[in-house]
Amino acid sequence: MICSTGFRTLLRKELLRFWKVGFQTVAAPVVTSALYLLIFSHVLEEHIQVYAAVSYSAFLVPGLAIMSVLQNAFANSSSSLIQSKVTGNIVFVLLAPIGHAELYAAYVLAAVVRGLMVGLALLAIASVWIDLAWAAPHWILVFAVLGAAILGTLGIIAGIWAEKFDELAAFQNFLILPLTFLSGVFYSIHSLPPFWRDLSHYNPVFYMIDGFRYGFLGVSDVSPALSLAVVSGCLLVLAAATLQLLRTGYKLRA
Numbered sequence: 570m571i572c573s574t575g576f577r578t579l580l581r582k583e584l585l586r587f588w589k590v591g592f593q594t595v596a597a598p599v600v601t602s603a604l605y606l607l608i609f610s611h612v613l614e615e616h617i618q619v620y621a622a623v624s625y626s627a628f629l630v631p632g633l634a635i636m637s638v639l640q641n642a643f644a645n646s647s648s649s650l651i652q653s654k655v656t657g658n659i660v661f662v663l664l665a666p667i668g669h670a671e672l673y674a675a676y677v678l679a680a681v682v683r684g685l686m687v688g689l690a691l692l693a694i695a696s697v698w699i700d701l702a703w704a705a706p707h708w709i710l711v712f713a714v715l716g717a718a719i720l721g722t723l724g725i726i727a728g729i730w731a732e733k734f735d736e737l738a739a740f741q742n743f744l745i746l747p748l749t750f751l752s753g754v755f756y757s758i759h760s761l762p763p764f765w766r767d768l769s770h771y772n773p774v775f776y777m778i779d780g781f782r783y784g785f786l787g788v789s790d791v792s793p794a795l796s797l798a799v800v801s802g803c804l805l806v807l808a809a810a811t812l813q814l815l816r817t818g819y820k821l822r823a
Contacts, residue, residue: 575667576675583679587645594641594683599690602637606630606695609755619757620788627702630695631709631782632754634688635716639777642684642717643724643745646676650728651737654821663822669815673725673808680721685713704787708780715800716777720745722807729811729820748774753782758790773803 587594610626617625653659662672695701703709723745731737752774758766769775770791780796783789789796815821 573667573671575665576671579662579665579667579672579675580678583645583649583675584682586649587679587683594645595686595690598637598641598687599694602633602687602691603694606633606691610699619760620786623786623788624699626699628757628782628786629755630692630699630701631785632778634691634695635713635778635781636749636754637691638684638688638713638717639720639749639774640745641687642680643720643727643741645680645683646721646724647727647731647737647741648724649676649679650725651731651734654728654731655733659821663818669812672815673722673812676725677718677721680724681714681717684717684720688713702785702787705784705793707784708793709784711797712777712781712784712800715797715804716774716781719773719777719800719804719807722804722811725811726807726814729814732820748772752778753790754778773799776800 606626606629610629614625619625619628650659653662667675692701727737727740731740751769752772753769758769758775761769776791776796776799779789779791780793780800783793783796
């Protein structure tokens with residue numbers, strides 16, 4: 570069961586793994602996102618207004634926050650697995666009396682915690698000079714947790730699939746980064762030409778970002794209920810696929 574000693578030990582190990590190097594895993598992503606915010610808000614504040622009575626800075630902050638959450642959740646689970654595979658210590662995890670569901674839950678929960686820490690830190694910094702609205706806080710929490718869980722799950726899939734760091738970097742650079750950067754972080758999809766606007770609706774990350782931003786602004790490009798349905802469906806499908814990979818030991822057990 571999920572409350573076993575093995576699960577708690579693995580979760581603690583995963584939490585300590587990124588916390589021991591917090592300057593690299595938490596502080597550095599916050600600084601990078603804060604620089605994005607500072608530069609883009611300064612340059613574009615007077616030139617772009619996406620929603621009525623909403624400044625571009627207020628529009629940008631939620632997008633950058635959830636993007637940081639997603640990218641760091643993916644980085645946490647994927648880097649942990651690939652490091653364990655490359656160094657060979659994955660065998661100690663596999664030999665422990667831990668079920669595949671516990672493995673999945675420990676890696677994903679640690680990824681969610683790291684993602685939320687980075688997102689909260691960025692929001693705290695942004696709130697110093699940008700007036701943030703909190704129209705529907707429950708939507709903020711729901712989409713942050715679900716989004717981080719999805720990217721944490723994708724991180725497990727990438728970590729299982731990759732045999733070396735180059736392959737993991739390719740997975741991130743050619744899949745994760747395009748999905749996040751082309752999902753409405755810096756713009757509303759309604760500003761796009763019809764073809765690209767329609768194509769954006771097939772990007773699940775768009776629904777994570779749009780639903781998360783709705784929690785702040787109270788307005789969105791699509792219904793938050795639709796976004797919740799899409800995000801929840803993606804999580805269920807990816808979780809089922811990942812559990813099957815862990816159950817069979819694909820690329821983990823010789």
